[in-house]
Amino acid sequence: MFPIVGIVVVLGCIAGGYLIEKGNLLVLMQPAELLIILGAAIGTVLIGNPPHLLKAIASSFGGVFKGSRYTAGLYLDTLRFLSDFFATSRKNGLTALENDMDEPDKSALFKRHPAFTANKEALHFFCDTMRTMLAGGVEVHDLDQVMETDLEVLHRQSRLPAGALTTMADSLPGLGIVAAVLGVVITMGSLGGPPEEIGHKVAAALVGTFLGILLCYGFLGPIAANIKKLTDAEGEYFLCLRMGLLAYMKGLAPMLALEAARRTIPHHVRPTFQEMDKACKKQPGAPAAEAAA
Template identity: 45%
Template sequence: MKLIIGLLIVIGAVFGGYLMAHGNLLALYQPAELVIIGGGAFGAFVIANPPTTIKGVFKGLPALLKGSKYNKQTYLDLLSLMYNLFAKARKEGLMALESDIDEPEQSEIFTAYPKLMGNHHLIAFISDYLRLMVGGNMNAFELEQLMDLELETHHHENEQPSHALQTMADGLPGFGIVAAVMGVVITMGYISEPPEVLGAHIAAALVGTFLGILLAYGFAAPMANAMAAQAEEDSKLFECTKVCIMATLNGYTPQIAVEFGRKVLFTNLRPGFLELEEHIKNQKK
């Protein structure tokens, strides 16, 4: 919804202001210019990026319509899940988690949070590092290094679509200039025509520059930034998980371990201490 509202504001402000200045909308209708700019930019986008990144962009654009998939409830569930896992390990020993992490879809602890279960990468991340803790062959420093490497790779992969879209946005004004130059070349063929004919062709050429800049800064670049913000939110979920695991690995109680995780969350999504405590109590019922 936010994406649609933003696009409507851009379109309304640009074209509304143009009409206020008594502009003619038909003069801006230049499909050939749009083909040159859009087609050229998309072709360069295909050349520059691997298939996985191209797929990621087309998958990420519809997600912008839905907005962020993470809210305070998501983090309440995550912290509650981590607490329950740590509490079981503290009460029954780390080996008691073996059945939970080997088959999360059969675990009473994991299945109590169906929304988190839909995030297969997150569940795999939790299971893998709890499994390493159960194995007991890695110290805290080694485990943290490994987690940091995986999180860096995960964040890099998540950012690729937004970087690709931003690169395309950076190139759109250039393709607008290409369209404008080609329009000028066409205009030169009408140099002997009356001023009104010549003026129409010059206006058509200038529309190329206008479209390139508008598509870049009014559409592509803002959407790239929005995709980057979503990638950052996804990374925060994993960072919270990492901090919780490291806290319990260093000997803190489940209550303190999840408090470590709570502290790294963005303030607008961070649940309060009592709010989290109440949520954990309700999950036990």
């Protein structure tokens, strides 16, 4: 929602200021200049990125307008899932949940938390970590290092679309100059024509520079920055999972493990202790109550 508002504000302020000074908007409508700039920019992205990253770039655009999926509701459901899992494993033993981790799509425990299981990366991270723990013979600090490495790889890959779009945005002013130079070349071929025609061609050439700068700093640059922030939000979510799992593997009581996870959540989406406690007590077996045991 806010990116759309921002786009409207950018266009409205630029067009409004231009019209206040009696500018003609039709002069800014230069399809050829736009084709040169955007077409060449898209070409640079195709040259510089492999196919799998191109798909990630395309999907990341949708994330900008949908907003972050790492909301307060998702964090609360994740804490409820961790509470449910910790209490069940404490009651029945971790080995009793081995089948649940092998086939989470068929597990009643996982099905109770659809918001968590909808995130396949988080689901695989959780299940892979628990399987490694079940294998035995692994020290807690070693498993924590494995989790850290896994999340570093995930975060590095998640940042690639934003980096590619930033590179594309940086190229737009230069491509705007390319379009302007081509416009000047065309203008030089019309020097013997009427002054009105020459003026129109010079204006069209200058629009190329204008469009390159506007697209870079008014649209694509901010979009790339937004995608980077969404990636950071993903990293914060996985840190929450990692800290909860680490506390559990150290043998802390379920509520302490949940609190360790809750404290890593950013303040604007962090549930209060009371909200977490109330949500966890609604679960089968009231795992929050078992924390005191």
